[in-house]
Amino acid sequence: MSPTARYVFAVARSLRAEDLADTVGFHDVPLDVVSHRGLSAVVCDVELAEFGEEALTKNLEDLAWLEWAARTHDGVVWRVAGLATCAPLRLVTVCSDDDSVRAKVDALHGDLEAVLDRVEGRKEWSLKVLAPAPVEREPVPAPSGASSGADYLRRKREAAGRRRELGEQALQAAEVLHRVASEHAVASRRLAPQDPRLTGRPEPMVLNGAYLVEADQHESFRAAVAAAAELRDDVSIELEGPWPPYSFAVLS
Amino acid sequence: MSVVSTEQAVGQVSLVDLLDRLLGTGVVLAGDVVISLAGVDLVEVRLNALITTVRADLARPRGARR
Structure with a gap:
Protein backbone atom coordinates (compact mmCIF):
# COMPACT_ATOMS: atom_id res chain seq x y z
CA MET A 1 0.00 0.00 0.00
CA SER A 2 1.34 3.40 -0.95
CA PRO A 3 1.43 6.38 1.46
CA THR A 4 -1.98 7.79 2.23
CA ALA A 5 -3.47 11.26 2.56
CA ARG A 6 -6.83 12.67 3.69
CA TYR A 7 -9.47 13.46 1.09
CA VAL A 8 -11.88 16.17 2.29
CA PHE A 9 -15.49 15.92 1.02
CA ALA A 10 -17.24 18.68 2.93
CA VAL A 11 -17.24 20.78 6.07
CA ALA A 12 -20.35 20.56 8.22
CA ARG A 13 -21.74 21.99 11.41
CA SER A 14 -23.17 19.86 14.22
CA LEU A 15 -22.26 16.57 12.61
CA ARG A 16 -21.75 13.49 14.75
CA ALA A 17 -19.21 10.99 13.50
CA GLU A 18 -21.45 8.06 14.46
CA ASP A 19 -24.13 9.30 12.03
CA LEU A 20 -21.75 8.50 9.19
CA ALA A 21 -20.90 5.02 10.44
CA ASP A 22 -22.77 3.38 7.53
CA THR A 23 -21.29 5.61 4.81
CA VAL A 24 -18.06 4.97 2.95
CA GLY A 25 -15.76 7.09 0.81
CA PHE A 26 -13.54 5.99 -2.07
CA HIS A 27 -13.02 2.25 -2.50
CA ASP A 28 -15.39 1.58 0.43
CA VAL A 29 -12.96 3.12 2.92
CA PRO A 30 -14.86 4.26 6.05
CA LEU A 31 -15.38 8.00 6.53
CA ASP A 32 -13.87 9.90 9.42
CA VAL A 33 -14.78 13.23 10.93
CA VAL A 34 -12.02 15.71 11.84
CA SER A 35 -13.51 18.23 14.27
CA HIS A 36 -12.05 21.63 14.94
CA ARG A 37 -13.57 24.75 16.54
CA GLY A 38 -17.15 23.55 16.12
CA LEU A 39 -16.75 22.47 12.50
CA SER A 40 -16.48 18.93 11.18
CA ALA A 41 -14.50 18.03 8.08
CA VAL A 42 -15.69 14.77 6.52
CA VAL A 43 -12.64 12.87 5.27
CA CYS A 44 -11.43 9.47 4.18
CA ASP A 45 -8.03 7.92 3.53
CA VAL A 46 -6.86 7.85 -0.07
CA GLU A 47 -3.63 6.53 -1.53
CA LEU A 48 -1.22 9.03 -3.02
CA ALA A 49 -0.62 6.56 -5.83
CA GLU A 50 -4.15 7.48 -6.92
CA PHE A 51 -4.80 10.92 -5.42
CA GLY A 52 -1.34 12.46 -5.40
CA GLU A 53 -0.61 15.34 -7.71
CA GLU A 54 1.09 13.27 -10.36
CA ALA A 55 -1.61 10.59 -10.37
CA LEU A 56 -4.40 13.17 -10.47
CA THR A 57 -2.99 14.87 -13.52
CA LYS A 58 -3.48 11.61 -15.35
CA ASN A 59 -6.68 10.45 -13.62
CA LEU A 60 -8.60 13.69 -14.17
CA GLU A 61 -8.12 13.25 -17.90
CA ASP A 62 -9.76 9.84 -17.70
CA LEU A 63 -13.52 10.38 -17.89
CA ALA A 64 -14.39 7.05 -16.29
CA TRP A 65 -12.18 7.88 -13.29
CA LEU A 66 -13.44 11.46 -13.15
CA GLU A 67 -17.05 10.27 -13.16
CA TRP A 68 -16.36 7.69 -10.45
CA ALA A 69 -14.65 10.33 -8.30
CA ALA A 70 -17.40 12.91 -8.88
CA ARG A 71 -20.18 10.40 -8.15
CA THR A 72 -18.47 9.13 -5.01
CA HIS A 73 -17.86 12.68 -3.81
CA ASP A 74 -21.46 13.63 -4.60
CA GLY A 75 -22.82 10.56 -2.80
CA VAL A 76 -20.96 11.48 0.39
CA VAL A 77 -22.05 15.13 0.11
CA TRP A 78 -25.72 14.09 -0.26
CA ARG A 79 -25.43 11.89 2.81
CA VAL A 80 -23.76 14.62 4.87
CA ALA A 81 -26.22 17.27 3.63
CA GLY A 82 -29.05 15.03 4.80
CA LEU A 83 -27.61 15.00 8.31
CA ALA A 84 -26.30 18.50 8.87
CA THR A 85 -25.71 21.91 7.33
CA CYS A 86 -22.91 21.26 4.91
CA ALA A 87 -20.50 23.17 2.67
CA PRO A 88 -19.38 20.77 -0.08
CA LEU A 89 -15.75 21.09 -1.09
CA ARG A 90 -14.42 21.07 -4.56
CA LEU A 91 -13.46 17.76 -6.11
CA VAL A 92 -10.03 16.40 -5.17
CA THR A 93 -9.24 18.45 -2.08
CA VAL A 94 -6.45 16.37 -0.58
CA CYS A 95 -4.52 17.12 2.61
CA SER A 96 -1.51 15.24 3.92
CA ASP A 97 -2.94 14.42 7.36
CA ASP A 98 -5.54 15.42 9.98
CA ASP A 99 -3.33 18.20 11.35
CA SER A 100 -3.24 19.70 7.88
CA VAL A 101 -7.04 19.43 7.62
CA ARG A 102 -7.38 21.22 10.98
CA ALA A 103 -4.95 23.92 9.91
CA LYS A 104 -7.00 24.60 6.77
CA VAL A 105 -10.29 24.68 8.69
CA ASP A 106 -8.66 27.01 11.20
CA ALA A 107 -7.39 29.39 8.54
CA LEU A 108 -10.79 29.54 6.82
CA HIS A 109 -12.94 29.32 9.95
CA GLY A 110 -14.73 32.65 9.52
CA ASP A 111 -15.39 32.07 5.83
CA LEU A 112 -16.67 28.54 6.44
CA GLU A 113 -19.05 29.79 9.14
CA ALA A 114 -20.35 32.42 6.72
CA VAL A 115 -20.91 29.82 3.99
CA LEU A 116 -22.74 27.52 6.41
CA ASP A 117 -24.92 30.43 7.59
CA ARG A 118 -25.80 31.17 3.98
CA VAL A 119 -26.83 27.62 3.04
CA GLU A 120 -28.45 26.52 6.30
CA GLY A 121 -31.93 25.07 5.68
CA MET B 1 -42.44 24.43 -24.90
CA SER B 2 -41.32 21.47 -22.89
CA VAL B 3 -40.60 21.32 -19.20
CA VAL B 4 -38.37 18.66 -17.78
CA SER B 5 -38.81 18.67 -14.04
CA THR B 6 -37.45 15.91 -11.89
CA GLU B 7 -37.21 15.16 -8.24
CA GLN B 8 -33.56 14.22 -7.89
CA ALA B 9 -32.15 11.32 -5.96
CA VAL B 10 -28.49 10.49 -5.43
CA GLY B 11 -26.76 9.64 -8.67
CA GLN B 12 -29.30 11.36 -10.89
CA VAL B 13 -27.46 14.61 -11.38
CA SER B 14 -25.91 14.53 -14.83
CA LEU B 15 -22.13 14.38 -14.91
CA VAL B 16 -21.83 17.74 -16.64
CA ASP B 17 -24.02 19.42 -14.01
CA LEU B 18 -22.03 17.75 -11.28
CA LEU B 19 -18.70 18.89 -12.70
CA ASP B 20 -20.04 22.41 -13.21
CA ARG B 21 -20.47 22.47 -9.48
CA LEU B 22 -17.75 20.21 -8.13
CA LEU B 23 -15.01 21.80 -10.18
CA GLY B 24 -16.35 25.26 -10.78
CA THR B 25 -17.76 26.59 -7.59
CA GLY B 26 -17.44 24.42 -4.48
CA VAL B 27 -15.58 25.75 -1.46
CA VAL B 28 -11.95 25.98 -2.44
CA LEU B 29 -9.95 24.72 0.50
CA ALA B 30 -6.65 24.25 -1.25
CA GLY B 31 -5.24 20.93 -0.11
CA ASP B 32 -1.49 20.79 0.29
CA VAL B 33 -1.06 17.75 -1.90
CA VAL B 34 -2.70 19.03 -5.04
CA ILE B 35 -1.90 22.70 -4.71
CA SER B 36 -0.98 23.15 -8.35
CA LEU B 37 -4.28 21.63 -9.43
CA ALA B 38 -6.29 24.25 -7.57
CA GLY B 39 -7.80 27.02 -9.64
CA VAL B 40 -7.71 27.34 -13.36
CA ASP B 41 -5.71 24.21 -14.09
CA LEU B 42 -8.54 21.95 -13.01
CA VAL B 43 -11.11 23.63 -15.20
CA GLU B 44 -8.86 23.20 -18.19
CA VAL B 45 -8.37 19.57 -17.32
CA ARG B 46 -12.07 18.96 -17.04
CA LEU B 47 -12.84 20.46 -20.41
CA ASN B 48 -10.13 18.51 -22.15
CA ALA B 49 -11.25 15.31 -20.50
CA LEU B 50 -14.89 15.90 -21.22
CA ILE B 51 -14.70 17.10 -24.77
CA THR B 52 -12.50 14.26 -25.92
CA THR B 53 -14.53 11.59 -24.19
CA VAL B 54 -17.96 13.01 -24.86
CA ARG B 55 -17.18 12.80 -28.54
CA ALA B 56 -16.50 9.10 -28.17
CA ASP B 57 -19.60 8.85 -25.98
CA LEU B 58 -21.83 10.20 -28.73
CA ALA B 59 -21.42 6.95 -30.58
CA ARG B 60 -23.18 5.14 -27.73
CA PRO B 61 -26.95 4.65 -27.63
CA ARG B 62 -28.85 7.62 -26.22
CA GLY B 63 -30.03 5.69 -23.16
CA ALA B 64 -26.47 5.08 -22.02
CA ARG B 65 -26.00 8.67 -21.03
CA ARG B 66 -28.14 11.62 -20.11
Missing part, protein backbone atom coordinates in the same frame (compact mmCIF):
# COMPACT_ATOMS: atom_id res chain seq x y z
CA ARG A 122 -31.62 25.76 1.94
CA LYS A 123 -31.12 23.72 -1.19
CA GLU A 124 -30.11 24.35 -4.75
CA TRP A 125 -32.20 24.16 -7.91
CA SER A 126 -30.93 24.21 -11.45
CA LEU A 127 -32.82 25.98 -14.23
CA LYS A 128 -31.62 25.72 -17.81
CA VAL A 129 -33.18 27.52 -20.71
CA LEU A 130 -32.57 26.15 -24.19
CA ALA A 131 -33.11 28.06 -27.42
CA PRO A 132 -34.61 26.18 -30.36
CA ALA A 133 -32.13 23.94 -32.15
CA PRO A 134 -30.60 25.73 -35.10
CA VAL A 135 -32.62 24.85 -38.17
CA GLU A 136 -30.92 23.70 -41.30
CA ARG A 137 -30.21 26.79 -43.30
CA GLU A 138 -33.02 27.12 -45.79
CA PRO A 139 -31.70 26.28 -49.18
CA VAL A 140 -31.55 29.54 -51.00
CA PRO A 141 -31.07 28.66 -54.66
CA ALA A 142 -28.22 30.46 -56.29
CA PRO A 143 -29.26 33.15 -58.74
CA SER A 144 -29.72 31.73 -62.18
CA GLY A 145 -29.74 35.05 -63.93
CA ALA A 146 -29.21 38.73 -63.39
CA SER A 147 -32.91 39.34 -62.62
CA SER A 148 -32.99 36.94 -59.63
CA GLY A 149 -29.84 38.36 -58.01
CA ALA A 150 -31.66 40.98 -55.94
CA ASP A 151 -34.33 38.44 -55.00
CA TYR A 152 -31.67 35.97 -53.84
CA LEU A 153 -30.03 38.54 -51.60
CA ARG A 154 -33.38 39.59 -50.16
CA ARG A 155 -34.32 35.99 -49.25
CA LYS A 156 -30.90 35.43 -47.75
CA ARG A 157 -31.29 38.58 -45.61
CA GLU A 158 -34.76 37.46 -44.47
CA ALA A 159 -33.51 34.03 -43.41
CA ALA A 160 -30.67 35.60 -41.38
CA GLY A 161 -33.19 37.99 -39.81
CA ARG A 162 -35.44 35.13 -38.70
CA ARG A 163 -32.51 33.31 -37.12
CA ARG A 164 -31.46 36.47 -35.28
CA GLU A 165 -35.01 37.06 -34.07
CA LEU A 166 -35.28 33.52 -32.65
CA GLY A 167 -31.98 34.01 -30.82
CA GLU A 168 -33.05 37.35 -29.36
CA GLN A 169 -36.39 35.91 -28.23
CA ALA A 170 -34.59 33.05 -26.48
CA LEU A 171 -32.23 35.45 -24.68
CA GLN A 172 -35.19 37.55 -23.60
CA ALA A 173 -36.99 34.43 -22.33
CA ALA A 174 -33.86 33.52 -20.37
CA GLU A 175 -33.87 36.95 -18.68
CA VAL A 176 -37.55 36.67 -17.76
CA LEU A 177 -37.25 33.14 -16.39
CA HIS A 178 -34.07 33.98 -14.46
CA ARG A 179 -35.86 36.94 -12.87
CA VAL A 180 -38.88 34.83 -11.87
CA ALA A 181 -36.65 32.11 -10.42
CA SER A 182 -34.51 34.66 -8.56
CA GLU A 183 -37.59 36.26 -7.03
CA HIS A 184 -38.48 32.91 -5.45
CA ALA A 185 -34.96 32.19 -4.24
CA VAL A 186 -32.74 33.69 -1.53
CA ALA A 187 -29.76 33.80 -3.88
CA SER A 188 -29.02 33.03 -7.50
CA ARG A 189 -26.03 32.53 -9.74
CA ARG A 190 -25.61 32.24 -13.47
CA LEU A 191 -23.16 29.49 -14.34
CA ALA A 192 -21.57 29.41 -17.77
CA PRO A 193 -23.97 27.90 -20.31
CA GLN A 194 -22.92 24.35 -21.13
CA ASP A 195 -21.40 23.62 -24.49
CA PRO A 196 -23.68 21.54 -26.77
CA ARG A 197 -20.71 19.17 -27.13
CA LEU A 198 -21.00 18.43 -23.40
CA THR A 199 -24.79 18.30 -23.12
CA GLY A 200 -25.11 16.23 -26.28
CA ARG A 201 -28.12 18.37 -27.26
CA PRO A 202 -28.21 20.59 -30.31
CA GLU A 203 -30.23 23.36 -28.61
CA PRO A 204 -27.97 26.24 -27.53
CA MET A 205 -28.18 26.88 -23.78
CA VAL A 206 -29.04 30.48 -23.01
CA LEU A 207 -29.34 30.14 -19.23
CA ASN A 208 -27.59 27.83 -16.76
CA GLY A 209 -28.93 29.20 -13.51
CA ALA A 210 -28.49 28.01 -9.93
CA TYR A 211 -30.95 29.08 -7.23
CA LEU A 212 -30.73 28.75 -3.46
CA VAL A 213 -34.21 28.02 -2.16
CA GLU A 214 -35.57 27.89 1.40
CA ALA A 215 -36.62 24.44 2.64
CA ASP A 216 -40.32 25.33 2.72
CA GLN A 217 -40.29 27.12 -0.66
CA HIS A 218 -39.37 24.27 -3.01
CA GLU A 219 -42.90 23.71 -4.28
CA SER A 220 -43.68 27.38 -4.81
CA PHE A 221 -40.32 27.87 -6.56
CA ARG A 222 -40.99 24.99 -8.90
CA ALA A 223 -44.58 26.10 -9.58
CA ALA A 224 -43.60 29.72 -10.27
CA VAL A 225 -40.86 28.76 -12.75
CA ALA A 226 -43.07 26.19 -14.50
CA ALA A 227 -45.91 28.73 -14.80
CA ALA A 228 -43.58 31.38 -16.26
CA ALA A 229 -42.16 28.83 -18.70
CA GLU A 230 -45.66 27.89 -19.86
CA LEU A 231 -45.99 31.41 -21.25
CA ARG A 232 -42.91 31.06 -23.44
CA ASP A 233 -43.31 28.79 -26.42
CA ASP A 234 -40.01 29.97 -27.88
CA VAL A 235 -37.74 28.04 -25.50
CA SER A 236 -37.62 24.81 -23.54
CA ILE A 237 -36.47 24.52 -19.96
CA GLU A 238 -34.95 21.94 -17.65
CA LEU A 239 -35.73 22.40 -13.98
CA GLU A 240 -33.94 20.08 -11.57
CA GLY A 241 -33.53 19.84 -7.84
CA PRO A 242 -33.39 20.06 -4.94
CA TRP A 243 -29.63 19.44 -4.76
CA PRO A 244 -27.09 20.16 -2.04
CA PRO A 245 -26.16 23.85 -2.27
CA TYR A 246 -22.98 23.33 -4.29
CA SER A 247 -23.13 26.61 -6.20
CA PHE A 248 -23.54 28.65 -3.04
CA ALA A 249 -20.73 27.15 -1.01
CA VAL A 250 -18.13 29.40 -2.61
CA LEU A 251 -16.02 31.34 -0.19
CA SER A 252 -16.62 35.03 -0.71
